[in-house]
Amino acid sequence: MKTPATPYHERLSDVPVGWPTSEPPDTNAEGGVDRRARGLQTIHEITGATGESVVASVRELAPDLADWIVDFAYGDVASRQAIDKRTRQLAIIGGLTVLGHAQPQLKVHIQGALNVGCRPAEIVEVILQMSVFAGFPAALNALTTAREAFAE
Structure with missing residues (x-):
């Protein structure tokens, strides 16, 4: 088995403290x-x-x-x-697929993924990948939900 040239803990030392971070937060009139x-x-x-x-x-x-x-x-x-909206929506779709019991939320996030530029094929691929971790029933339920979301 080949090992990386730089040990994992040393590669992490290059990551800036506080990374990843979001942009500076918006503030209200009181500065909050x-x-x-x-x-x-x-x-x-x-x-x-x-x-x-x-x-x-x-x-x-x-x-x-x-x-x-x-x-x-x-x-x-x-x-x-730290990640763009497309990547975030695909990650959320993966998570909701693995849960296996969040079809209404999954449908909203599939529609959201389409809204931010994800292609149906990408969404289906994420669901297929999750079948390995969540099982075929969860993936089949997610595909049914995706079909409904794509039709709207």
Whole structure:
């Protein structure tokens, strides 16, 4: 077995402290991070009206959960700049496929992936790759969800 020329721990020493980082956060009038505005903007960029209606629906029953989705999931995490939106959506599709029980969320993120420029073939390939880790039933369920998302 061939080993890399530079040991792994030495290669990591070249990674800057704090990497990867997102761009400097937006600030509100008081100088605080405006997670809500950044989250809403990110939702709009990725999912458009679909994501906005999901958040509104969640807010009716569980306003705190809606805030967590906007502020944390989109305002803090999905808005990071270390990877582009296409790559992020493909990673999310992989994760949701492996979960095997998140078809509504998977559909939203497949539509989001299409919105940010992913091709259907790329999305299908990610799902196929996940069959190795999640099993064929999870992959088949994800493909059914993808077919629905592609048709809309």
